[in-house]
Amino acid sequence: MVENFGFQVLATDGLARRGEISMPRGTIRTPAFMPVGTGGTVKAMYMDQVRALGSDIILGNTYHLMLRPGAERVARLGGLHHFARWPHPILTDSGGFQVMSLAKLRKLDERGVTFRSHIDGSPYEMTPERSIEIQGLLDSDIQMQLDECTALPAKPSEIERAMELSLRWAERCKTAFGDQPGKAMFGIVQGGDIAALRIASAKALRQMDLKGYAIGGLAVGEPQPVMLDMLDITCPELPADKPRYLMGVGTPDDILKSVARGVDMFDCVMPTRAGRHGLAYTRRGKINLRNARHADDPRPLDEESDCPASRDYSRAYLHHLVRSQEALAAMLLTWNNLAYYQSLMQQIRDAIEAGNFAERAALITAGWARGDL
Numbered sequence: 001m002v003e004n005f006g007f008q009v010l011a012t013d014g015l016a017r018r019g020e021i022s023m024p025r026g027t028i029r030t031p032a033f034m035p036v037g038t039g040g041t042v043k044a045m046y047m048d049q050v051r052a053l054g055s056d057i058i059l060g061n062t063y064h065l066m067l068r069p070g071a072e073r074v075a076r077l078g079g080l081h082h083f084a085r086w087p088h089p090i091l092t093d094s095g096g097f098q099v100m101s102l103a104k105l106r107k108l109d110e111r112g113v114t115f116r117s118h119i120d121g122s123p124y125e126m127t128p129e130r131s132i133e134i135q136g137l138l139d140s141d142i143q144m145q146l147d148e149c150t151a152l153p154a155k156p157s158e159i160e161r162a163m164e165l166s167l168r169w170a171e172r173c174k175t176a177f178g179d180q181p182g183k184a185m186f187g188i189v190q191g192g193d194i195a196a197l198r199i200a201s202a203k204a205l206r207q208m209d210l211k212g213y214a215i216g217g218l219a220v221g222e223p224q225p226v227m228l229d230m231l232d233i234t235c236p237e238l239p240a241d242k243p244r245y246l247m248g249v250g251t252p253d254d255i256l257k258s259v260a261r262g263v264d265m266f267d268c269v270m271p272t273r274a275g276r277h278g279l280a281y282t283r284r285g286k287i288n289l290r291n292a293r294h295a296d297d298p299r300p301l302d303e304e305s306d307c308p309a310s311r312d313y314s315r316a317y318l319h320h321l322v323r324s325q326e327a328l329a330a331m332l333l334t335w336n337n338l339a340y341y342q343s344l345m346q347q348i349r350d351a352i353e354a355g356n357f358a359e360r361a362a363l364i365t366a367g368w369a370r371g372d373l
């Protein structure tokens with residue numbers, strides 16, 4: 001078991017990187033997809049299943065867990081890993097993004113943000129210091145700085161103000177985090193869709209010599225080309241020997257195109273949320289099991305998959321479960337979707353090692369268009 005946090009680039013293919021993050025609770029193979037476990041659970045999944053699919057790390061959420069069951073309560077009960085029975089690495093978001101998207105009566109200023117819980121309306125304050133304190137109480141392995149993410153489109157002056165505030169909050173988070181050898185605090189690059197602000201944010205964070213860097217402020221409604229342009233601008237400004245995490249991304253296509261630009265870590269609610277809404281990700285594209293055309297289809301989602309949910313159940317049965325709003329629908333489709341995402345990540349890691357990432361990405365993309373759904 002390693003004592004500290006380490007990142008190694010094992011192979012490159014163009015700008016794509018195959019790496020490993022070493023932490024006391026385990027090794028994270030990159031490029032990595034991190035299933036979202038917002039409230040201490042990857043919805044509709046057992047943690048053993050999440051692990052068996054090849055997940056090396058999951059996400060937790062400061063905002064949700066501070067509201068319910070409470071960070072101090074999780075700490076009293078042994079920390080998030082013990083609470084949720086996930087002994088491997090956990091990355092926690094800092095809470096600012098969720099406050100701005102979920103909480104009520106939000107007031108943001110230099111100090112932090114005050115808000116009322118979307119659950120029961122009780123008042124809270126989130127500061128950089130409190131965010132790091134909560135992530136420490138959760139015993140999070142990779143902690144994110146508190147930041148302000150600007151929804152796009154936005155006025156340049158707004159984007160600049162939020163980016164500069166986020167830099168000051170990064171300094172405060174770094175101070176509050178201190179020196180925790182087996183853990184890491186990542187900075188978050190902001191700057192919206194403005195190249196100069198992205199570069200300024202990345203350069204300033206690089207000066208802070210952090211253990212990893214997230215690219216935030218994307219996957220907030222901008223077209224994919226804009227997101228990719230911002231990656232082309234931002235990644236070269238970040239240290240080559242530190243992990244790069246693109247927050248909230250994305251579809252399988254987003255992931256392929258972002259790996260090709262040097263991104264190492266991803267998280268997205270899509271595979272789990274889609275599973276709860278009757279949607280299946282497969283190597284032949286997305287299938288909406290609510291659609292009546294599946295009512296008599298005896299085929300599984302993917303006869304070649306190792307995942308029982310993909311291989312052993314007919315589309316007709318899955319259609320029936322979805323239409324009947326059975327709990328098993330969400331369970332099987334979430335299982336299938338995470339299995340697909342993790343198999344995609346394994347193909348990506350293998351292709352970078354083999355030096356044929358571009359060819360493999362083209363084949364995967366062609367598979368989605370092959371139809372035969």
Ligand SMILES: CCCSCc1cc(N)cc2c(=O)[nH]c(N)nc12
Pocket residue numbers: 036038059060061093094095096097144147148149188215216217218219220247248249267
């Ligand atoms: C559990 C969810 C993690 S990712 C949430 C997220 C998603 C997206 N798209 C952007 C941001 C961002 O800019 N900052 C922060 N802290 N989080 C973001």
